Amino acid sequence: MNTLNTVYLQVVDSLLEPGGLTAGIWSVQEFLDAFVDVATDFLQRSALYKKLDAVEQFSGTSQYTFDDWVMDLQAMFSNEKFLFRGDVDDLDLARRDWVGKIGTPREWHDDQLPPKVAELFPAPSASGNQVETTAINGYYGTLSGVTNGDMTFSVTTPFFGTIASNAGSTYLETGGPFFGTIASMVESKTNVMAAATCGLWNLDPQLTTAIEHIHASFLWALKYGVLAKLWSKAGDGKNDAGAKYASERYEEAIMIAKAISMEELLQEAA
Amino acid sequence: MPRVTLAEMQERVYHRLEENQLLYTSQEVTNAINENLMVLNCHAGWYQQTAILPTLSIPGRVIYDVPAPIVVPLNVKFDNRGIEKSSLDSASYSSANVLTKTGGPPRYWIPLGLRKFILTPIDKIGGRQIECTGIADVPPLVNPTDFFVLSDEFTNAVEDGSFITLILKEGGKILSDALRTIYPAWKAKMQELRRWESMKAPHVSEDTVSTR
Numbered sequence: 001m002n003t004l005n006t007v008y009l010q011v012v013d014s015l016l017e018p019g020g021l022t023a024g025i026w027s028v029q030e031f032l033d034a035f036v037d038v039a040t041d042f043l044q045r046s047a048l049y050k051k052l053d054a055v056e057q058f059s060g061t062s063q064y065t066f067d068d069w070v071m072d073l074q075a076m077f078s079n080e081k082f083l084f085r086g087d088v089d090d091l092d093l094a095r096r097d098w099v100g101k102i103g104t105p106r107e108w109h110d111d112q113l114p115p116k117v118a119e120l121f122p123a124p125s126a127s128g129n130q131v132e133t134t135a136i137n138g139y140y141g142t143l144s145g146v147t148n149g150d151m152t153f154s155v156t157t158p159f160f161g162t163i164a165s166n167a168g169s170t171y172l173e174t175g176g177p178f179f180g181t182i183a184s185m186v187e188s189k190t191n192v193m194a195a196a197t198c199g200l201w202n203l204d205p206q207l208t209t210a211i212e213h214i215h216a217s218f219l220w221a222l223k224y225g226v227l228a229k230l231w232s233k234a235g236d237g238k239n240d241a242g243a244k245y246a247s248e249r250y251e252e253a254i255m256i257a258k259a260i261s262m263e264e265l266l267q268e269a270a
Numbered sequence: 271m272p273r274v275t276l277a278e279m280q281e282r283v284y285h286r287l288e289e290n291q292l293l294y295t296s297q298e299v300t301n302a303i304n305e306n307l308m309v310l311n312c313h314a315g316w317y318q319q320t321a322i323l324p325t326l327s328i329p330g331r332v333i334y335d336v337p338a339p340i341v342v343p344l345n346v347k348f349d350n351r352g353i354e355k356s357s358l359d360s361a362s363y364s365s366a367n368v369l370t371k372t373g374g375p376p377r378y379w380i381p382l383g384l385r386k387f388i389l390t391p392i393d394k395i396g397g398r399q400i401e402c403t404g405i406a407d408v409p410p411l412v413n414p415t416d417f418f419v420l421s422d423e424f425t426n427a428v429e430d431g432s433f434i435t436l437i438l439k440e441g442g443k444i445l446s447d448a449l450r451t452i453y454p455a456w457k458a459k460m461q462e463l464r465r466w467e468s469m470k471a472p473h474v475s476e477d478t479v480s481t482r
Contacts, residue, residue: 009301010301010305013298013301013439014438014439015439016439018295018298047383048383048384049383049384049385050382050383050385050386051383052333052382075358075359077369080367080369080370081366081367081369081370082358082362082366082367082368082369083366084362084366188369195358195382197383213385215341215384215407216308216407217308217311217312217341217405217407217408218312219308220305220308220309220312223305227438239441241441241445241446241449242438242441242445245438245449245453246438253312255469256312256313256466256469258468259466259467259468259469260342260384260466262468263466263467263468264342264343264344264381265357265381265383265384266355266356266357266360266381267357
């Protein structure tokens with residue numbers, strides 16, 4: 001797995017500071033800040049990486065707020081049933097009294113709402129199953145029977161690694177090697193689930209932090225994005241020609257990512 | 271197609287750099303070559319692999335992870351049979367129960383970003399092999415004898431790209447000359463080798479051709 005250091009070492013080579021930023025023109029923190037900005041921008045604009053995020057469904061509640069790492073909501077499910085995307089104008093046109101209606105959700109929209117919020121129409125008439133989990137600290141062992149509703153969760157012994165997915169309607173995903181706390185879980189069945197483009201989970205990474213989501217094949221994009229930012233900064237390191245070139249290379253990567261998104265992932269152009 | 275080792279490629283790049291091994295370390299040159307093999311792969315998708323999912327299909331499971339080293343999944347086989355690619359929107363247009371639909375082996379796979387895909391209808395039996403073919407992460411060249419297999423025009427593009435990548439730190443006349451001459455030629459070559467139709471010039475269609 002690549003860490004930020006992989007990109008860092010290539011960036012410092014281009015900045016004529018092989019081995020690390022020690023000349024005082026740029027700091028490691030400036031690199032880290034630029035990296036977070038660029039990786040977030042790449043994830044947002046490329047729309048190549050998606051995650052599923054389930055939130056608890058409540059009877060009569062139409063609006064749901066998704067997690068902080070969610071960027072662009074792209075598909076919505078209620079009780080694992082696909083909901084069609086609409087907007088407020090459509091809903092107003094079709095049915096003026098749509099607000100407050102309760103039933104089986106058929107449609108959703110996220111326009112005219114705060115970020116990361118979706119509204120279902122009609123509002124669900126039933127609450128979803130809630131999985132009871134006990135906070136487990138420094139877990140190392142067997143998690144064999146977290147059950148409620150339809151969920152059974154089990155892993156092999158000893159448990160120290162990454163849970164990528166679980167069979168059946170329940171889906172669990174962790175941000176990296178799993179060693180910590182399970183504080184809450186929401187299963188997709190009977191609840192609201194979104195497929196969304198994702199941002200970075202760790203917004204305060206170090207050089208040793210693993211690069212989230214993005215494949216090694218696109219690390220060159222991050223390198224040029226960071227170089228464009230660092231060379232654009234006012235000061236001794238400002239390099240207009242370098243920044244222009246690096247920026248062009250970064251945009252080239254975004255164009256490729258968008259083409260992949262459209263042609264291979266069958267998504268509409270952003 | 272010719273087989274090119276890392277040592278041969280380094281020699282070609284160093285020749286372009288006027289053998290300046292003081293300013294450009296062997297590791298830097300290797301990094302630049304590896305970077306440009308990846309860039310070329312992003313444009314042209316030249317490195318494709320088939321990978322079998324580490325676990326067999328699980329009864330009732332609908333979402334699977336794209337196996338490493340696949341980056342862009344192009345094709346999925348379920349139990350050695352090709353299945354059709356669809357999108358969430360079009361699959362859901364015929365049935366909103368795309369995540370819960372049962373009834374025989376999966377007939378469609380639906381990409382969910384680059385890391386996951388949906389198999390629908392749900393496999394209720396399980397124990398079947400799932401195979402994924404696609405554009406893969408290019409394994410980095412490390413040892414002098416490590417090699418890649420590419421046609422000459424692709425290899426030349428990697429050489430040009432590596433040269434520009436390296437002289438970026440030097441700046442000055444060498445860089446401005448390269449950005450004026452080599453870089454536009456490299457971009458044109460990428461345009462030619464690119465597999466992504468939406469990045470190419472629009473095709474002339476009947477709608478745009480005057481019939482007069």
